[in-house]
Amino acid sequence: xxxxxxxxxxxxxLTTHRMRSFLTxxxxxxxxxxxxxxxxxxQGAQAMVRGAIESMGSNLFIVMSGAxxxxxxxxxxxxxxxxxxxxxxxxRDLPDIVAAAPMSPGSAQLIYAGLNWSxxxxxxxxxxxxxxxxxxxxxxxxxxxxxxSGARVAVIGQVVARELFGDExxxxxxxxxxxxxxxxxxVLAAKGxxxxxxxxxxxxxxxxxxxxxxxxxxxLRNRARFIMAQATSEKTMDAAESAINEVLRNRHRIGVGxxxxxxxxxxxxxxxxxxxxxxxxxxxxxxxxAISLVxxxxxxxxxxxxxxxxxxxxxxxxxxxxxxRRDVLWQFLIEALTLxxxxxxxxxxxxxxxxWLVERLAGLPVAVTPASVLMAVGVSFLIGVFFGFYxxxxxxxxxxxxxxxxx
Amino acid sequence: MAESGKPLIEVVDIEKDYPTGAGxxxxxxxxxxxxxxxxxxAIMGASGSGKSTFMNLLGCLDRPTRGSYHLDGKDVSRMTSxxxxxxxxxxxxxxxxxxxxxxxxxALDNVALPLMYAGMGREARRRQAQAxxxxxxxxxxxxxxxLQLSGGQQQRVAIARALATRPRIIFADEPTGNLDSETSRQxxxxxxxxxxxxxxxxxxxTHEADIAAYARRRIRFQDGRVxxxxxxxxxxx
Ligand SMILES: Nc1ncnc2c1ncn2[C@@H]1O[C@H](COP(=O)(O)OP(=O)(O)OP(=O)(O)O)[C@@H](O)[C@H]1O
Ligand SMILES: [Mg+2]
Numbered sequence: 001x002x003x004x005x006x007x008x009x010x011x012x013x014l015t016t017h018r019m020r021s022f023l024t025x026x027x028x029x030x031x032x033x034x035x036x037x038x039x040x041x042x043q044g045a046q047a048m049v050r051g052a053i054e055s056m057g058s059n060l061f062i063v064m065s066g067a068x069x070x071x072x073x074x075x076x077x078x079x080x081x082x083x084x085x086x087x088x089x090x091x092r093d094l095p096d097i098v099a100a101a102p103m104s105p106g107s108a109q110l111i112y113a114g115l116n117w118s119x120x121x122x123x124x125x126x127x128x129x130x131x132x133x134x135x136x137x138x139x140x141x142x143x144x145x146x147x148x149s150g151a152r153v154a155v156i157g158q159v160v161a162r163e164l165f166g167d168e169x170x171x172x173x174x175x176x177x178x179x180x181x182x183x184x185x186x187v188l189a190a191k192g193x194x195x196x197x198x199x200x201x202x203x204x205x206x207x208x209x210x211x212x213x214x215x216x217x218x219x220l221r222n223r224a225r226f227i228m229a230q231a232t233s234e235k236t237m238d239a240a241e242s243a244i245n246e247v248l249r250n251r252h253r254i255g256v257g258x259x260x261x262x263x264x265x266x267x268x269x270x271x272x273x274x275x276x277x278x279x280x281x282x283x284x285x286x287x288x289x290a291i292s293l294v295x296x297x298x299x300x301x302x303x304x305x306x307x308x309x310x311x312x313x314x315x316x317x318x319x320x321x322x323x324x325r326r327d328v329l330w331q332f333l334i335e336a337l338t339l340x341x342x343x344x345x346x347x348x349x350x351x352x353x354x355x356w357l358v359e360r361l362a363g364l365p366v367a368v369t370p371a372s373v374l375m376a377v378g379v380s381f382l383i384g385v386f387f388g389f390y391x392x393x394x395x396x397x398x399x400x401x402x403x404x405x406x407x
Numbered sequence: 408m409a410e411s412g413k414p415l416i417e418v419v420d421i422e423k424d425y426p427t428g429a430g431x432x433x434x435x436x437x438x439x440x441x442x443x444x445x446x447x448x449a450i451m452g453a454s455g456s457g458k459s460t461f462m463n464l465l466g467c468l469d470r471p472t473r474g475s476y477h478l479d480g481k482d483v484s485r486m487t488s489x490x491x492x493x494x495x496x497x498x499x500x501x502x503x504x505x506x507x508x509x510x511x512x513x514a515l516d517n518v519a520l521p522l523m524y525a526g527m528g529r530e531a532r533r534r535q536a537q538a539x540x541x542x543x544x545x546x547x548x549x550x551x552x553x554l555q556l557s558g559g560q561q562q563r564v565a566i567a568r569a570l571a572t573r574p575r576i577i578f579a580d581e582p583t584g585n586l587d588s589e590t591s592r593q594x595x596x597x598x599x600x601x602x603x604x605x606x607x608x609x610x611x612x613t614h615e616a617d618i619a620a621y622a623r624r625r626i627r628f629q630d631g632r633v634x635x636x637x638x639x640x641x642x643x644x
Contacts (some may be wrong), residue, residue: 005523322496322524324489401469
């Protein structure tokens with residue numbers, strides 16, 4: 001086949017002008033490397049956000065004590081949270097709600113065998129594990145009975161387990177939380193980073209009653225700073241939200257026209273917004289990188305035009321011995337394609353290497369997907385054809401006699 | 408002269424105009440002649456008389472402005488550029504004064520080039536190119552590039568390239584123009600042999616009478632017209 005031989009011809013032509021070929025490919029190389037790197041960073045960010053959303057728990061509401069402000073919920077200084085455990089029970093009893101966990105957050109120093117570790121402490125109920133969709137790595141979660149009796153039991157996250165116990169099995173061990181002894185009965189599975197970049201595994205969960213009596217020693221018995229609730233499905237989210245509003249307004253006796261003393265937020269919707277923001281950002285990064293690919297393509301066209309002019313006589317000779325116009329067209333098209341595809345291959349290597357470096361050195365999550373590699377190869381191919389076609393057609397359109405006469 | 412009834416080459420009233428700054432220049436002003444298969448024709452004439460113009464038309468590198476050209480009975484003026492390319496590839500070999508080899512390719516690859524355009528596979532065309540180089544006596548130089556060869560050797564590579572696809576006709580425009588007399592004699596001896604032993608039709612342009620003497624018919628051009636067309640008695644060679 002002539003086409004196969006023309007690849008050899010192209011290779012020969014390109015290796016006779018090594019420096020020029022290399023410089024021409026440089027544009028493609030940088031373009032492809034940039035596209036791969038930018039997509040890798042963008043997709044890494046997306047994957048992180050997606051992971052964070054999944055680990056957050058699905059179809060999630062957070063009901064906060066306090067009225068709505070632009071910044072979130074507001075609680076008057078010193079005033080007690082407006083939400084109660086009974087509110088949480090009432091929300092859980094709604095038809096579209098699976099589980100509702102009253103939450104009492106805080107932080108405390110943990111001590112075990114001379115080691116100490118400061119962490120977030122959450123007082124909650126067994127519903128917490130449900131709404132957060134959080135399986136156990138070992139042991140079990142505490143029960144409703146533990147909540148009722150104010151048992152001194154605790155469930156710890158992976159970070160706490162690692163920091164306090166190392167290789168030791170934490171189950172059954174007694175730790176001190178602000179002097180109060182608690183028995184570790186379970187270790188939560190790893191979840192990783194949350195959307196705001198915090199390590200979700202750095203926590204301790206205890207029955208909300210025990211937290212309020214023995215750790216926070218607050219006077220806020222039976223009150224919850226916020227309630228986390230899970231709807232039955234994505235479709236019931238809206239109905240569930242209005243049901244929560246209605247039941248709480250009833251229970252808190254808030255009349256028509258009066259301001260709510262609570263705020264319901266659809267966490268899943270907020271997370272989706274974050275996800276689409278990252279998606280847009282990664283597209284934007286890719287698009288900017290794609291511009292450099294186009295610039296690389298123009299570089300190829302430029303050199304191919306020079307090459308056609310320089311090799312006019314060669315084209316004349318080839319035509320004189322029987323090259324058809326399309327053979328000449330293919331010859332130059334294949335040369336342009338070879339340039340762009342070799343540039344693409346080197347650019348791929350650079351981009352993947354760069355992504356690896358970014359991950360190692362900058363600690364950013366990156367993801368080089370087969371789709372982005374395929375896209376880069378496809379686009380390079382198209383650029384080779386697109387920017388190679390004009391010079392190739394010029395070559396093919398030459399008049400044999402005039403071409404032979406040129407110097 | 409006409410051994411068979413139908414001539415291989417038949418041109419009638421061919422004219423070629425070149426557009427120039429000062430209007431149209433008529434390089435050929437009505438040339439009619441026919442050449443039979445197996446002939447050996449020398450074309451002579453003063454510089455600028457239209458010899459190369461005529462050869463380029465015969466070699467299907469260019470098209471006449473007016474007049475008809477039949478090659479082997481087929482009307483060349485009606486052919487598409489692809490058909491002309493195929494003619495140049497298979498029926499016609501062209502030898503230039505300046506050799507016109509591709510400087511970056513070896514002798515072998517130069518000779519194999521027309522075979523590539525003929526669609527021949529890599530190995531087959533290398534074999535055939537090597538055999539053709541052997542025929543012109545350059546078998547051992549097949550891996551030299553043109554720059555590593557003498558003028559006479561380069562012209563022999565060019566002849567091998569013209570012969571590679573086993574064409575029936577060879578057009579040579581001043582093939583010895585860049586060669587010394589001894590090398591010219593060798594090249595012309597080879598051309599005569601091709602004509603005699605293989606029946607290849609040869610048309611060559613030359614300025615020198617002793618080169619023209621190898622041919623058996625002499626056509627003389629002057630100002631774009633044929634002014635002489637005579638048979639040469641076999642004496643030389
Ligand atoms: N492309 C062209 N444009 C204009 N005029 C041309 C062109 N090619 C040839 N001519 C003119 O046509 C005439 C014939 O040219 P041609 O090359 O056929 O001459 P020639 O007989 O081969 O001469 P020489 O012996 O010097 O090679 C010349 O006067 C030349 O100037
Ligand atoms: Mg001439």
